[in-house]
Amino acid sequence: MHLGHPHDHAAPAVSADATRPDGSRRALRIGLGGPVGSGKTATVAALCRALRDRLSLAVVTNDIYTREDAEFLLRHAVLPPERIAAVETGACPHTAIRDDISANLEAVEDLEEAVGPLDLILVESGGDNLTATFSRGLVDAQVFVIDVAGGDDIPRKGGPGVTTADLLVVNKTDLAPYVGSDLDRMARDAREQRGDLPVVFTSLTGEDGVAPVADWVRERLAAWTSAGAA
Amino acid sequence: MSRSALLVLADGRFPAGGHAHSGGAEPAVRAGRIKDAADLERFCRGRLHTTGLTAAALAAAAALGHDPAALDAAADARTPSPALRAAARRLGRQLMRAARTAWPAAELDALAEAFPRGAHQPVVLGTAARAAGLGPEDAAHCAAYETVSGPATAAVRLLGLDPFQATAVLARLAPDTDDVAARATAAARRGVDALPAASAPLLDITAEQHAAWPVRLFAS
Ligand SMILES: Nc1nc2c(ncn2[C@@H]2O[C@H](COP(=O)(O)OP(=O)(O)OP(=O)(O)O)[C@@H](O)[C@H]2O)c(=O)[nH]1
Ligand SMILES: [Mg+2]
Numbered sequence: 001m002h003l004g005h006p007h008d009h010a011a012p013a014v015s016a017d018a019t020r021p022d023g024s025r026r027a028l029r030i031g032l033g034g035p036v037g038s039g040k041t042a043t044v045a046a047l048c049r050a051l052r053d054r055l056s057l058a059v060v061t062n063d064i065y066t067r068e069d070a071e072f073l074l075r076h077a078v079l080p081p082e083r084i085a086a087v088e089t090g091a092c093p094h095t096a097i098r099d100d101i102s103a104n105l106e107a108v109e110d111l112e113e114a115v116g117p118l119d120l121i122l123v124e125s126g127g128d129n130l131t132a133t134f135s136r137g138l139v140d141a142q143v144f145v146i147d148v149a150g151g152d153d154i155p156r157k158g159g160p161g162v163t164t165a166d167l168l169v170v171n172k173t174d175l176a177p178y179v180g181s182d183l184d185r186m187a188r189d190a191r192e193q194r195g196d197l198p199v200v201f202t203s204l205t206g207e208d209g210v211a212p213v214a215d216w217v218r219e220r221l222a223a224w225t226s227a228g229a230a
Numbered sequence: 231m232s233r234s235a236l237l238v239l240a241d242g243r244f245p246a247g248g249h250a251h252s253g254g255a256e257p258a259v260r261a262g263r264i265k266d267a268a269d270l271e272r273f274c275r276g277r278l279h280t281t282g283l284t285a286a287a288l289a290a291a292a293a294l295g296h297d298p299a300a301l302d303a304a305a306d307a308r309t310p311s312p313a314l315r316a317a318a319r320r321l322g323r324q325l326m327r328a329a330r331t332a333w334p335a336a337e338l339d340a341l342a343e344a345f346p347r348g349a350h351q352p353v354v355l356g357t358a359a360r361a362a363g364l365g366p367e368d369a370a371h372c373a374a375y376e377t378v379s380g381p382a383t384a385a386v387r388l389l390g391l392d393p394f395q396a397t398a399v400l401a402r403l404a405p406d407t408d409d410v411a412a413r414a415t416a417a418a419r420r421g422v423d424a425l426p427a428a429s430a431p432l433l434d435i436t437a438e439q440h441a442a443w444p445v446r447l448f449a450s
Contacts, residue, residue: 065447088449090250091387100245102324103449 018228020112025228027058027118028221029108031097031134033161034145035154036127039171039204041069043145044122046210047217048078055119055221058083058111060104062093064126082115093126094133101138108138120221130159141220143213147172152181155189163193167200167216174203235362238332239355240372242379247324251317252384252448253277253377257436259388267395270385274378274403278410280430282377284308285352286370286414287425292356293369293418298341298349300422305350308427311434313441315350317450323348325355335361366418370411378403384448 020026032040041061048057057079061069063086070086073079085107089096096104108121123139125132134142144165146154149172155162162168168190176183183201190199200212238244254277258264264273288305292298309315326348330338338361341349348354352373359369382396417424437450 066445088250088446090252090384090449091447092249095249099243100247100249102245102247102327103250103320105327106320106324 024117025225027056027108027112027116027121028141028224029121029123029139030217030220031123031125031139031142032145033097033125033128033132033134033142033165034169035130035147035150038127038145038147038150039169039202040124040127040145041072042204043143043169043171043202043210043213044069044124045073045076045078046204047122047214048073050208050210050214051120051217052079056115056117058085058108058115058118058121060084060107060111060121060123061086062089062096062104062124062126064089064091064093069124083111085111089126093128094131097123097125097132097134097138099135101135104138120217130154130157130161133160133164140224141166143167143169143216145169145171148176148181148183148186149179152183152186153189155186155193158193162190165197166220167198167213168194169213170199170201172203173201174205232363235333236364236368236372239359239362239364239368240375242383244328246328247321248376248380249383250449251321251380252388252450253380254433254436254440254450255381255384256388256446256448257440258381259385261436264385264389266389267391267399270382270391270396271399271402274381274399275406276430277381277433278374278378278403278406280428281433282374282407283410283414283426283428285377286373286411287417288350288352289356289359289369289373290366290411290415290418291422291425292353293359293364293366294356295360296418296422298353298357299344301353301356302345302349304422304425305353308425308429309350310429311437313437313450314434317437318350318352319345319348320449321348321351322354325351325358329354329358329361333358333361333363337361366415367411370414370418371407374407374410374414375400378407388447 034040063069067086070084073084074081087103087107112118142165144161203209264270288301292301326342337357341357356369382400385391386393386396417426
């Protein structure tokens with residue numbers, strides 16, 4: 001909350017403010033949600049590897065009852081430890097990203113204060129159900145990650161994550177032949193649910209498998225930066 | 231005082247970070263001390279009359295306009311567990327954000343500036359109550375109620391406890407909660423040096439143990 005700044009005195013702490021108290025533009029915040037095991041942490045790790053050379057990054061994880069996601073990212077050294085923060089969610093991961101975002105806001109602001117200025121902060125939600133979405137007070141854009149092995153009828157079922165996320169990622173396409181998932185049908189159903197909102201198919205086991213997501217993130221970042229310059 | 235403002239501040243959905251804390255219920259459940267609604271009621275009654283009274287008096291004192299820095303020091307002195315001190319400051323900082331947005335006030339700004347890492351939650355709660363046009367009794371009621379509603383909600387999640395039973399526990403505790411709030415307010419009116427220092431050593435000990443667990447559902 002950068003409350004130490006003297007000129008912050010009169011400013012109420014509005015979470016969605018695009019500027020930091022010192023007037024500089026804060027980092028773009030992107031949330032990643034989706035069902036358990038769909039590949040959120042794998043996507044975060046791959047994004048960090050793809051973007052870290054050009055951008056200043058940090059990650060917030062919301063584990064349900066462990067620090068496994070944070071520890072996975074640390075173990076694989078995708079970022080230095082001071083750029084990774086874990087938030088505890090009291091058994092309710094969707095509450096921490098939607099209804100009461102205070103702990104997550106603190107985490108992103110603390111990261112920005114400690115290792116900033118940052119270009120991008122990725123916030124991974126604890127694996128939850130199809131209704132979990134991020135508050136606009138916490139993130140500027142959200143990615144919903146599902147996988148082909150969770151059933152190829154998930155795009156058809158819809159729900160707020162599938163229908164409203166700024167990007168839908170259908171991951172683990174390498175497994176489609178083994179689980180009998182129909183990727184064309186998933187793409188068709190997703191288009192029906194989402195209209196013009198983008199959908200990408202990924203396999204993170206392949207070389208640079210995260211590229212479609214990384215490209216989308218770069219676009220969002222360019223838009224965020226130019227909005228700040230305007 | 232505005233009764234409706236009190237409802238806003240006391241609402242369990244007020245977004246101030248409390249949902250991630252169990253108020254000592256998680257270690258008590260793990261140790262087998264809370265297994266059902268009757269256990270929960272005993273746990274909550276003990277908590278209410280110890281740390282609940284202390285927190286309520288601090289909140290009432292802040293709502294009366296006593297020096298928040300002195301109250302924060304008083305809260306520190308009454309919180310021997312470093313884990314609970316850290317949790318109280320974190321919750322204070324989170325409450326501060328919600329309160330400043332809900333009831334913008336120079337006193338909240340000043341407190342936020344004096345304690346950028348967070349003042350003790352009951353001190354922020356009392357200052358927020360003041361900003362909302364509420365009095366010391368209201369602040370004391372909020373603080374006392376929170377000390378039991380937190381564990382009750384946590385027990386529902388941890389034990390799959392019947393939510394109607396958990397709510398009935400809170401209803402049965404209402405006379406005690408009123409009584410604690412009244413005693414807390416009376417003490418706060420006598421000044422900072424008269425604030426109660428009731429504590430529950432077992433809650434302090436289990437909070438320290440809980441903070442070291444590698445796997446847990448709640449932050450405290
Ligand atoms: N075959 C295959 N496996 C993948 C792919 N992406 C991730 N996985 C594996 O799927 C498992 C779960 O991936 P995570 O990234 O931990 O999933 P998550 O969504 O973060 O899971 P939670 O945080 O527990 O909800 C891991 O074993 C990954 O290695 C993929 O594209 N193909
Ligand atoms: Mg994960």
